[in-house]
Amino acid sequence: MFRDLSSQEILQESWRIIAAEFPLAIWETVYVTVLSTAFAIIIGLPLGVLLVTGEKDGILPLPSRVLRTLNGLINLLRSIPFLILMILVFPLTRLLAGTVVGTPASIVPLVIAAFPFVARLAETSLREVSPNTIEMAQSMGASPLQIITKVMIPESIPSLISNATTAITTILGYSAMSGIIGGGGLGKIAINYGYYRYKYLIMIAAVVLLIILVQIFQSVGTRLAVKADKRIKVKSN
């Protein structure tokens, strides 16, 4: 079936579709991914903080029942396959976006799927801060809130940036999947043209663009993380 790929006619038709639909699709993919990641961080980062500070020996111990529930909820949401989750959260999506189809609506399931993941990533980053550093802050009279905002988060910034990069590339992959329920973007194009209409050239082009986007996000993220890390020795002069 790949036999006709190179025929002049098909090439011309594919190019026409790419030129007409890809600019919008790229834009949709980027904005859905960035917005979803942003919301996921807004919800996930505080939860990650609670997971660390809320422990029995933490700086702001939570009742063990609360902490267990939080952990359970995060694990639960993380174990539901994204395709199923999208359908399960339809009622919530309708409540928040007014509809369950379309690009803006796809942000709701993406955030629900991503925030537990972000919470776990934030937890790992924040645990890297040495207990000795936290003890130092306590010995100087820092309140729990000051320890979180002035010690734990700033000290783990490089790791948080690295993990945010992991999150954004994963969410990019999920956003392509949301093409199935009518979320816009490169994922929708790949499915509509490649899967439903056998236009493989379009599908391949969409996938290549997704790969390029991941590469861009990853290298920007890595560069930012390295630049932010003051532990890396630079020659003083």
Added chain:
Amino acid sequence: MIEIKNISKQFHTAEGTVEALKDVSLSIPDGDIFGIIGMSGAGKSTLVRCINMLERPTQGSIVIDGVDLCGLPERKLRKLRRDISMIFQGFNLLMQRDCLGNVCFPLELAGKSKPVAKKRALELLDIVGLGDKAKAYPAQLSGGQQQRVAIARALATDPKVLLCDEATSALDPTTTNSILELIRSINEKLGITVIIITHQMSVVESICKHVAILDNGAVVEQGEVTEVFSHPKSTAARRLVFPEGDSDSLIAGDAEQRFIRVVFNGARATSSPLIAKMAVEKGIEASIAYASTRSIGGKAYGSMLLSIPGGDGAVQAAIGYLTQTPDVLAEEVTAHVS
């Protein structure tokens, strides 16, 4: 004045209850440099963390300038901790902040404005000799420099007390001396009470006025450094002061020889050729199994382990001869008593 009254601290672990501190009482006068020395596991770190209530003692009370810390709620305690600064073995600097930012940290916590904090921080970096490193990050500094930044940070809130938790244990001897010198000058200039936790005799010898020896969670000896170190009474104190440690290992297996320990302090003892004169006058040919001298509070002070050939007579004669000299103590040591 810091009064530690009958402090006990128990930790509950999976293996049962651990008694880290047992009925510890100390009083530390204002402006003092007070050493707390002990082997690892003796409870030193727990004790120092009780002083600023990072660990709440199970029993007893900590009274600083008439205020009992144990009764205070967390909020008041936080404010009070600005008066009790602490420096650590691992320096514990914020690695993502430059030196200036690190010294500003406690001032930010106290709610000082940025310009005020910055001005004060720069003054302090000057005091510790790192005025030119304000923009450097901790990773770019040596251990000694990092500890200086930590000291500047500890002084930022004008504390009354400086707690040093093994502050020089990660440093080489030369750097240790320069840090101790800095702590001494801070104590003299600013009148801050300094409490030094260490396992190193040399640290206590070189800057402390008073010392408490902690062993297995209890204070076994305390007093002026010269007094405690020249006449150690407890086993734990002796173990620290006589670094030949268990003289058992030197003595054991040599039934023919008898050993006496000679302890001398002051220049009078060191200036006369004691052992040579003993050989000439008494005919006792002692050989030196171990010897060390050190300076405690500016006084020469030494200990020596002599092996004496011959029986009871020779040993008694040697002890009798040696103790005639002022400031010299001599006693027989056997394998079981060290």
